[in-house]
Amino acid sequence: MDLCYYPGCTLKTTAKNFETPAIASIENLGHKMVELPRWNCCGTVHSLAADDLMHQLAPVRTLIRVLEAGADKVVTLCAMCYNTLKQTNRIMLEDADKRDRINNFLDEERDYSGNVSVLHLLEFLRDEVGFDEIEDKVKRPLDGLKLSPYYGCLLLRPEGIGIDDIEAPRVMEDFIMALGGKTVESPFKIECCGSYHTVNDIEPVVERTKMIIDASITRGAEAIVVGCPLCFFNLDYRQKNVEMKNRGFTRIPVLYFTQLLAIALGLGGEVCDFDLNYVDPRPLLGKKGLI
């Protein structure tokens, strides 16, 4: 089955190590990720102002492109894209007044009524491929690898937008278990990583990253698993800043869930672009005999 895929800016550049293993793995599972033609930026953060429709236009345009491509659902990898597209889609579906105003404004486009379903790749894997199916196709089970899932904010909240229960999500745990790995529960798995503060003020990020990582390491994790390029950057790259401030801090590799999928499916480290991981996960994976 062809899958309409919206990459967004970061997946095409700094988060290649998120995208490449995803495309390879989905193909291995018998589907094909087809990049949406003429996609544009989603805006990254959903505008929360009731009087601001301007910032909903970019996501609406992208959703219209999905219909033009003959699809009725679009899959994203980036949690920020997912959240922005889905929140705007909800406005178009539920708020008739705003929908009309946006459609009138976008008079060069066809009318849009919120009828595309926005999916995150994890949802697709869980609901349409099925974790049982994935389990059957695993060639190199992640035996004994202790992984701590980190969801962050935008895959889960606000209510009605997330891919799983807002307080006690299970999807990443189930996914890891399907791949044969062990999960390590962390109390901070649904808490913010400091997000965009990482640009102008790294203090909050360094503090959050240290807390999140320490909690996972204390509970025995060997790596952290994420599904958002910004969480990835803050938890992975910012470890060097945490290290500068805290003597004795231990580094831990951070992996995209798609990298784990590719490895478990036996596609090898070549499709994982591990060069883009700041804390190199290869020594750990090598030690476990996975690459």
Next chain:
Amino acid sequence: MLGSLEKRILSVLHKERNATARGIFKALRDEGMSITYVTVNTVLSRLNKRGFVKRTKEPFRGKFRYTYEYVKVKDQLVTDFLEDMDLLFGEEGVDYLKMKLKYRELASTEEMAIPVRDSVPSLDMRISLSRNDVQNAIIKKVEDISGQNVLACYQCGKCSAGCPMVSLMDLLPNQIIRLVQLGQVEDVLNSKTIWLCASCFSCTTRCPKGVDLAKVMEALRLLLLRKSTNYVEPSELDIDENLPQIALVSNFRKMTG
């Protein structure tokens, strides 16, 4: 510093000057306190050890009993207290104390029950209110932009309890909404809190009254950003080349006008 029980016992002794443990126990019971005789005895020995009361042994029914006498401890307590204020809060603490004493004086003359607030450090939560404050046009604006009814909040504090940024904030999220309710918009707009909020929606999903605080925070930021002001000046930033694009776009979306 004295514990609350120690204070109560000392205040009885201060009045009576001289009493037995039994006498103090009865006096506290009369004041409506539920306390046991053993506790009173324990606390008294502790006070004795610390030099706050003087203990004398006297014969009683063929055995003996202790009587306790008040020792003048005012000097020591006040000195300790001042040192603590100085150590904890520095000059601000001492100033604050002076201010407090002045208010006490003023309030007792009933000329000024509500103090002027601009010189009061943030330790004091008292504010003066008028109808104009509460019917402020800016509150209306916040409600318009956010689409939220800020008066729905009943201050349970759940937003602050779950906020991941709370340790860095100068005002707690529930204080922000309380101040908005009372029209104290200036305090709110000068606060770091509205910029630290990164819209993680933890408060939004947990509010029992359905107030979307993330939207209120966004509205407060927009009040400033829509005047074409920037909280973050992109040209002045030292940009790390490894930053993902989404970090830059979202930062500038949230922090520039």
